[in-house]
Amino acid sequence: MADRQGGQSRRTRQQRGPLSGSLILNRLQKHRPSTCQVFGMIALAISGGILLLLTALTMTATVIGIMVFSPFLIISSPIWVPFAALILFVVAGFLSMFCFGVVAVAALAWAYRYLKGFHPPGSDRVDYARSRIACTASHVKDYAREYGEYLHNKVKDAAPGA
Structure with a gap:
């Protein structure tokens, strides 16, 4: 039992300390990729290379096309x-x-x-705006009626015989 605990403490000290060569190899062996992952990476590298080649060819053709057709575009x-x-x-x-x-x-x-x-x-906003407009129109009508009576009384005071 004591040997087992001592072995575990040595292992944890190794893992916490600086990485040694054997520890790196052990970690690589634990995380080695499967064959499916290897073939996937190879396919990714090949398709990426092909796309990079096509990009370079397209860019080259575009530059050559601009150089060839620029005089025609300028003249026409x-x-x-x-x-x-x-x-x-x-x-x-x-x-x-x-x-x-x-x-x-x-x-x-x-x-x-x-x-x-x-x-x-949005119909609630339309209803609210309609009610506000109706309320404002009612206030304006009442104000105009009161102001009209006020002006009518002023005219009577200015000209009593009128």
């Missing part, structure tokens, strides 16, 4: 620039028309649901 730019601007405006017009149409349909659908009493999202 008086044709391309107005054409590109025309295409840009046409596409922007159609996109804005589509977006405004979608917004109009959504607004009409919301208003239809609101008027039918289905209480769509």
